[in-house]
Amino acid sequence: MKNNKDDKAINAGEQTPEVLLRNIQILDKEVIEFSVENMVIAEPGVIKEMDISFEPDENKYAIGYIKPKVLDEENVRQSFSKIDKTVTILSLLYGVRDWTPKMFRIETSATRIMKPQDLIRVDDAFKLISARMNNEESEVYFRAVEWYRHGINSKSQFNSFLAFYNAIELVSDGYIYKNTNQK
Numbered sequence: 261m262k263n264n265k266d267d268k269a270i271n272a273g274e275q276t277p278e279v280l281l282r283n284i285q286i287l288d289k290e291v292i293e294f295s296v297e298n299m300v301i302a303e304p305g306v307i308k309e310m311d312i313s314f315e316p317d318e319n320k321y322a323i324g325y326i327k328p329k330v331l332d333e334e335n336v337r338q339s340f341s342k343i344d345k346t347v348t349i350l351s352l353l354y355g356v357r358d359w360t361p362k363m364f365r366i367e368t369s370a371t372r373i374m375k376p377q378d379l380i381r382v383d384d385a386f387k388l389i390s391a392r393m394n395n396e397e398s399e400v401y402f403r404a405v406e407w408y409r410h411g412i413n414s415k416s417q418f419n420s421f422l423a424f425y426n427a428i429e430l431v432s433d434g435y436i437y438k439n440t441n442q443k
Contacts, residue, residue, distance in 0.1 A: 277337040280361060284331065291327045292339055293362035296347055298355065305379035309386035310342045314379065322374065323362055345402055349385050351409040354378065358413060404430040 284292060301322040304315045314322045326342060328335035343359055350356045354374065389398055404427045411423030 277340040278333060280340060281331065281333055281336040283361065284336070290331065291325050292336070292343070294324045294326075294343055294359045295362050296322050296324060296350065296359045297357035299350065299374060301374045303376060305374070305376035307346055307379050307383050307386070309383050309390075310346050312342065312346055314374075320373070324359070344406070345386075346382065348402060348405050348409050349382050351412065352405055353382060353385065355412070358409075400430055404428075 280292065284290075299322040300320045301314050301316045302320065304313065306313045310326070312324050312326045314324050317323050324343065324346075326339045328339045347356065347359045389401065393401060407423045407427035407430065411420045411427065414420040414423060
């Protein structure tokens with residue numbers, strides 16, 4: 261494979277775990293830094309269940325940090341999933357929007373300044389989910405809440421409707437249906 265200048269270019273396209281790993285390696289980082297749209301934070305805080313810490317930047321926008329155990333595709337994929345689940349719960353509880361790696365700046369307009377106790381509430385939500393749901397139920401729950409997040413973040417009413425419909429369908433088909441038909 262030829263080594264050209266494009267091999268070292270940061271990929272600003274769709275952020276998948278593979279793209280994120282490549283970008284982190286290009287930047288020679290050991291930690292994933294990400295911004296959360298509509299999230300301002302007053303002081304540093306941690307979500308222990310996900311090993312994610314947040315610090316304010318110069319404008320008090322929340323910058324999240326997670327350190328994969330090893331910088332390989334599987335560990336970055338797990339970290340990517342943890343970030344996504346955390347932002348999903350933050351979206352459900354506090355109305356934050358989406359996240360992006362810090363190398364790509366998000367324009368944000370925050371309506372609420374988060375405090376460490378808000379992050380503790382997110383931690384408590386993760387503990388409650390893991391205590392009350394098995395892995396299959398938890399997976400269905402997070403997929404449904406992710407669709408909900410897509411619905412509230414969509415700029416199109418039709419796309420919002422489809423996302424909300426998918427959320428309801430996931431819960432009814434993947435969780436309620438299986439629990440009511442088990443004997």
